[in-house]
Amino acid sequence: RKEVEQDPGPFNVPEGATVAFNCTYSNSASQSFFWYRQDCRKEPKLLMSVYSSGNEDGRFTAQLNRASQYISLLIRDSKLSDSATYLCVVNPEGGYQKVTFGTGTKLQVIP
């Protein structure tokens, strides 16, 4: 099993749709989880951290399921500007050192 695994997509969704991505991780002791977005040939930008209790930021909701070792990202009311690659980032040790990135899930929002 890969350390961090994501469906590469692409997910092609119409504007206004709700879309969800999952990311599985292999190390059950992992402590920190993040979602980043990366536009083509640009740097990754933090979208949100993922907390055990789940967290929401506007149209974005992140959840952590430790028992099944996955994190999820839900995007409601998709906008054209949401088109990007979404990277799942896991740190087995807490903090931000030696994190492992997933390969990313590509989202294309269609007018």
Add this chain to the structure above:
Amino acid sequence: EPEVTQTPSHQVTQMGQEVILRCVPISNHLYFYWYRQILGQKVEFLVSFYNNEISEKSEIFDDQFSVERPDGSNFTLKIRSTKLEDSAMYFCASSEVGAEAFFGQGTRLTVV
């Protein structure tokens, strides 16, 4: 808004040459990182740096790589003798202790 800045944005070098990639982290951050992303592949951790020394490094970060904080603001990555497979986007990042990292815009290194 403070940001991590990297120079140059694009570097072309001949195989076997040394390159130095430069980064200015966010001023109050204490952790600094280098990552690389080969075109079409995932972002890979190279090294983290704290308190003027390497705190973690990956298996990619071999003897050909070194990092330095030559003064109070710059953080550099040196590749001693570049190989074709070193061609990638190199991202510098910085963070406060225990917090999320913020990435620079990257340096695209092309080894020919």
